[in-house]
Structures are given as C-alpha cells and as structure tokens.
Amino acid sequence: MVYNKRVDGRKIDELRPMEAKAGVVKNANGSASFKIGKTWAIAGVYGPREVVPRFMANPRHGILRCHYTMMPFSGSGERIKPGRSRRAQEISMVMEQALAPVVDLSAFPNSVVDIFVELPQTDAGTRCAAISAACIALADAGIPMKDMVSSVAVGQVDGTVVADLNYNEESYPAIVSDIPVAMLHNTKEISLLQMDGEISKEDLLKALELAKVATEKVYQLQVKALKEKYAVNNEDN
C-alpha cells in the first residue's frame, strides 16, 4: 500500500526536467515555449486587438480568450482528429479562468487578447504546461499583469502525495488522483483546480500544500525565461 518509489525514480516533490523560453513565435505579440518532461506547449499571444465576432466585445474591458490545441500527432496513442474537441474546449475555458485573476484588461475596452497554445508532444500535465507557457507569453507581450500564474499538477498515487504526475503515474494500477493546480505567485491563491480520481480531504490539503512548493519551481523558471529574453545585452531585442 506504500508508493514510495515513483515509476520514473523521482522524489515525491520532484518535477520532471523543465525548459522555458520566451519569444519563440516572431509574428505573435508575445510567445513562449514550455517543456516539462515529454510534454511541450508553445504559446502565442495576439492582441489587444479588435474582437471578432463583434458581439463578444465588452465595452468596459478587454477580454481574454484561450485556444488550446493538441497537434494531431501529439497523443501517445492514435492520431487525434483535428478540430475542437469537448476536452479542448473545456481546457481552453479553465485556462482563461486560471489566467484571468492576474490579467488587467481594463485599459482595452472592446478588445481581445488571444492566446493560442499548440502542443507538439504530450505526456500528462498538458493544461498546466499550457497555462505556464501562456503566462510567460502574456508577460512577453507586455499585457498588464498583477502577478504571475504558475501551474503544475499534484496528486496522490496509492496513498502517497506527489508532484507532477506523468502518464505512467496517472494510469498506475491503484487509487490515483491527478489535480492540476495553477497558483498566483504573490498571494498563493489557486486559480485552477480540477481533479480526476479519488482522494481524502486530508490528502487533498496535503497535495495543495505541495502545490505551493511545486508551482514555485515553475515560477522561478518562468521568470528566468523572461529575464533571458530581456537581458540588456541581448541583441535580439
């Protein structure tokens, strides 16, 4: 009943190796690449720009729109048919809500900020990688923000609370819970919270404590990616 050795040998609070880079899509106003293990998200931000269709426009403030897309060859099984699945729509919606608390679009009435996320390869944790990439891209685009959002999954595998489950852990033959979390850096508030599986309240709270440590590691990397792009001696900018 004790899951004390993770399937890939990581420590229980250890994230998979991560890589992040800002400014990877030239045409976009802001962009980022975020890799965690074998999951890879590329985010591009366009806007603030005119809202199409017009009826979505809000005269009081700008709106934030996310578009999450797994490339057809990015799933670990069969090809994924292109087109927006129910899953992709739901993830796009929770992404918007995860980022909304830090993005201030009050200066851009009737405008939209579009965030497009493409995933070339995946191995669990895709919505978290998408949010972490999107947040770097928003900052890269110069969108007014109050804080950073960092996202990673936590969960419980056979009674042990762990950070950043990979696919093999998600499908471990025992009681497993996968809890994608997004956290605001300064306030430690949670702006994304979902769960698949089963967990006790005690373990849930333990997992959410672990999420603070785990998202902090993501945050450090996000900041590093932005600093690298905006370093004073970087000729590209």
Place this chain on the structure above:
Amino acid sequence: MIVNKETIAELAKENKRLDNRTLTEFRQPIQIETNISWTAEGSARVQIGETVVMAGVKLSIEKPYNDTPDEGGIMINAELSPIASPEFEAGPPGMKAVELARVVDRGIREAKAVDLKKLCIEPGEKAWFVIVDIISINDDGNLLDVAGLAALAALKTAKFPVVDPETGAIDYKQKTDKSLPLTKEPLPITIYKVNGALMVDPIREEEKAYEARLTVGSDAKGTISALQKGGDVALTNEEIGRMVDLALEKASFLRKELTKGLKLKQ
C-alpha cells in the same frame, strides 16, 4: 516591416529585394530538426527565415479501399494555426490550408513516393495508413515550400510502431527500426512572378505583391508530380518553362539541405 506592393515590384525589376537577396535565392540557413515529437512515428521542425513549420507522421492499420485491396494509403493534412499569423483564424481549415495540404499531398501521392503496396499487411483486410499533419508555427512567407520540406523530413524519419503479434494491436509507445517504404523524395517549390520577374521564397510582404505563382512538385530525377498555378494573371508557355526550370533547381538545392540536416542529426 510595412512596405507597399509597388516598392517590392520596383525592386524585383532590378533583381533586388528587401533583404538584399537575389530573386532566386532562398533565405539561409535552412534549419531542419527531426524527431521533435516522441508521440509521432516521425516528425520534423523546419525553419526558413522566420517561417516555422512542424510536421508529424501517424500510422494506423485500416481496411484497404475496395478498389485497391493490396495497398495502404497516405494523406497529408495542414492546419494553419492562428498562432502563426494575425491573418489566420481559429476554426476549420480555410482555403489556404486546404490548398497547401492538397498540393503537398499531390506532390507525394502522384510521385508514388511511398510504395503503398508495401504498406499492405493482409490484402483486402489490413494495411498501414500514413497521415502527415503539418502545423504552421510562424508564417513569414513561403509556407507551402517549408511545409513540403517538413512533411518529407517527417516521412523520412518515421519508424513503424510495434504490433502485438497476438492481438494485432499497435503499441504506439514502442517503435521498430523499420522505416517507411519511401522510394522518392518529391518537394514542392513555388515560383512567384513579380513585375515580370521570377522570385523564390518570398517573405510575407513579398507574397502579397505577386501577379502569378506556380508550385511545382518534383523528385530528384526532375520528374514533375504536382503543379498548381495561382494568382489572377495568366502565364505564357515560355514563362512556365522558365518557372519549372527554376523550381527543379531549387528542389534539388532543398533536397541537399535535407540530406545535410538529417546527417547532422545522427
């Protein structure tokens, strides 16, 4: 950069362009990275100038078509993701994406670049079907040629997944070392007519200034396997002849770059 069409047209007349290339020069370097996606059977990222495209191959086992019971199949699909350009919209593929996919598809299909008979497992029952998905990441012109190169690079690096001999199920997480039966290396090259002059590999601004364009898919022997004329201006036979010559020359240049790129990887 915002420039009007007239500037580009004037320059073209003097064999000049915005970035100091000659009209028939590709942007350099041609960057080809393969196996960028562990979930695809084969994949590539190609960057020419600031145009970036990713392509991935997925294989599946299907029942062959009734009229070709001893053959597998191949299909090329393209998604012009709105991440790549402020001009692309979210939603189902538009005309540009459909045309791009169909022209790249014809170049590969009509050349019989993949030996479909070798994809057959059991006549009338089971055969491998190949789908190449092309995704634009950044559009700074000449997406079609870049997409064609990415598709070929992905096909060249694809490996069959392991099939369970008992159940016949595909284990996508394990690859064999068997490559696709690729017999040829067709590549599409698009030649643009700008103010009477012929141009290759335009950036986005240049792409808006053309009168007519001709995409030519060709293999290493110079056999043409796809043609697509675009634009509102008609072309003479003589012009088409010159365009094909230039396209064949550029295709062979890109094929060499591809060979170099794949060697680098090993």
